[in-house]
Amino acid sequence: MNDHLLQLSPEPLWRHFRTLCNTPRPSGHEAPLIATLTAWADAHGLTHERDAAGNLLIRKAATPGCEALPGVILQGHLDMVAQANAEHPHDFTRDPIQTYVEEGWLHAHETTLGADNGIGVAAALAILEDETLRHGPLEALFTLEEEASMRGALELDTDWLQGRYLLNLDSEDRGQVYIGCAGGADVVVEARLPTRDLGEHEVVRQVALTGLVGGHSGIDIHKGRGNANRLLVRVLRALEPFGACLVAYQGGTLRNALPREAFASIALPADEEAAVVARLAELQAELAAELAGVDEDVQLALEPAESAAPLTGAASRLLIAALHVAPCGVERMSVEVPGVVETSNNLGVVKLDEGRFHLCALVRSLRDSATQDLADRFRALFSLIGAETRVENAYPGWTPAPESTLLARFRRLHLERTGVDPDVKVIHAGLECGILGGKYPQLEMISFGPLIRGAHSPAERVEIDSVAEFWQVLRAIIEDLASARAA
CATH class of the missing domain: 3.40.630.10 (Zn peptidases)
Structure with a gap:
């Protein structure tokens, strides 16, 4: 061959x-x-x-x-x-x-x-x-x-x-x-979150975000490309007023690649499905406009999904909120080396399955102290939802x-x-x-x-x-x- x-x-x-x-x-x-x-x-x-x-x-x-x-x-x-x-x-x-x-x-x-x-x-x-x-x-x-x-x-x-x-x-x-x-470190966050029974009038659907360019999480981090995990979490926040509640999540496959696709299963009232479809169309237009010139092929779709137990309402809201404010992208540009990113983070892999939550982010910096500080911010943030955070594979x-x-x-x-x-x-x-x-x-x-x-x-x-x-x-x-x- x-x-x-x-x-x-x-x-x-x-x-x-x-x-x-x-x-x-x-x-x-x-x-x-x-x-x-x-x-x-x-x-x-x-x-x-x-x-x-x-x-x-x-x-x-x-x-x-x-x-x-x-x-x-x-x-x-x-x-x-x-x-x-x-x-x-x-x-x-x-x-x-x-x-x-x-x-x-x-x-x-x-x-x-x-x-x-x-x-x-x-x-x-x-x-x-x-x-x-x-x-x-x-x-x-x-x-x-x-x-x-x-x-x-x-x-x-x-x-x-x-x-x-x-x-x-x-x-x-x-x-x-x-x-x-730059040096770097993997930041791994894990938690066991409470679930509830699926309601009698709820359906489970998958929200798919696809079509992003992706790329290298260091070399391309400053180019304005979309991060599928960052964007899908934003979409999930926008769907909360319709009663949407997280069931499962799979976004990204590698911590050092900008995620190109992410998929979230949500439970929502059956009579809100049409409204959710309409809102997704609006959100797709918003994202395409914001990413014009770099990632304008972003697509959002609502698809059938297997029924499963969703997180409790409180757990779903807390997890989505924590992911929404988690550091992502360029944190600081270098003063000593103009035009070079000093510190950044990539929300590389996010998973949720039967209440088990896993996140792997890659923090990079020209300063080892900044790598440590950004990793500690993850620890502080996700401790608020009862998650455990560890830092692995650090390199200078x-x-x-x-x-x-x-x-x-x-x-x-x-x-x-x-x-x-x-x-x-x-x-x-x-x-x-x-x-x-x-x-x-x-x-x-x-x-x-x-x-x-x-x-x-x-x-x-x-x-x-x-x-x-x-x-x-x-x-x-x-x-x-x-x-x-x-x-």
């Missing part, structure tokens, strides 16, 4: 990306891919190891004469975000990603593409098999579960890596290089080092190879560099990559020409680090 990828250039990179597309690899299910990569390493005479967390490290000896040079670490994560359009049946643990080319971009059919971070992983593998490249000692570090929890980086062995320079290949903007990133930010010699080399080479002096950026997303830098403080690090858009959504795509440029610059920086040329 995906044989057309073999016609793209550079062929070694796209050949490896084809392997990644054909090997299912959602977070937590990287084992088949690791088996494939270790067999490939054996076939190419490369040594490989795994640490206690399961991360994979492949080593390649230096080109003769370069043995004493500082080592270079190529780093990326093996897993991908598993998102498919609701009407498209796709089992990410079994089915390959089906790709196609359109107007210079590579897309996937109705699912995420996995260019994040598959292109970076493919590039590292292609470097390892390149016998024309002059280089010092090479290490390719492939981490696990980056998209779900950062577990691979968080549990990485601290006495494993030997290199001095780390090239993180997990960025998504052409002509840019990243030297800092990456402090910029603008005077780095590695950065200076990269900027010079990028200008020489592409004619463009790259923009030096700090990203409001969770690159693994912050975690790795905490474990290996001696590392000099940069992050760069090709142009990827729509990451974490079925709109994900990668610009093909930018992949060739990315490959050219990657080879150049590795060869430059193997030379005596000054930065």
Whole structure:
């Protein structure tokens, strides 16, 4: 499958990306891919190891004469975000990603593409098999579960890596290089809420909110796109005067993806159903007008649903009110780095089933203290409805080092190879560099990559020409680090 990828250039990179597309690899299910990569390493005479967390490290000896040079670490994560359009049946643990080319971009059919971070992983593998490249000692570090929890980086062995320079290949903007990133934490809220019997004159209906663009909960958080959980809770507030009471809820699938769809089952008096349909039409028009230019295809529908016990009136109102005021979106812009979000939150996953409530939000900030404070606000808010809140998978930010010699080399080479002096950026997303830098403080690090858009959504795509440029610059920086040329 995906044989057309073999016609793209550079062929070694796209050949490896084809392997990644054909090997299912959602977070937590990287084992088949690791088996494939270790067999490939054996076939190419490369040594490989795994640490206690399961991360994979492949080593390649230096080109003769370069043995004493500082080592270079190529780093990326093996897993991908598993998102498919609701009407498209796709089992990410079994089915390959089906790709196609359109107007210079590579897309996937109705699912995420996995260019994040598959292109970076493919590039590292292609470097390892390149016998024309002059280089010092090479290490390719492939981490696990980056998209779900950062577990691979968080549990990485601290006495494993030997290199001095780390090239993180997990960025998504052409002509840019990243030297800092936000830290973050998952905020998990759980509660057991009281239910009641369904009334004799009540019916259960599902309110569906669909049609949003979605996207990356860090990179896209400031773009004004709709969050399905935020919007559906607003709709539920508007339906309370009609006697609507929550029965069940399912919104979002990943804490690091802007929710594109959300569904709420509600109990309401049967004689109010026509009025609710009319109100939903008004609300859809309101939301479409507010989201014009970014998410104007939002749709609201009232559909049949299975009968079940609703929450008590008080519990329903309290839960909807708490969700309505929960932090969501951009909290603060950075003063030190103009134009960059400092602190944000994504209401990523919200569930209610038989009175069991679950929420998973992802808080991000360039300041670890702000991450902690926003998480504590969740704890304070949801304690008012008797919920328990815990903070999980916290990871630190990456402090910029603008005077780095590695950065200076990269900027010079990028200008020489592409004619463009790259923009030096700090990203409001969770690159693994912050975690790795905490474990290996001696590392000099940069992050760069090709142009990827729509990451974490079925709109994900990668610009093909930018992949060739990315490959050219990657080879150049590795060869430059193997030379005596000054930065």
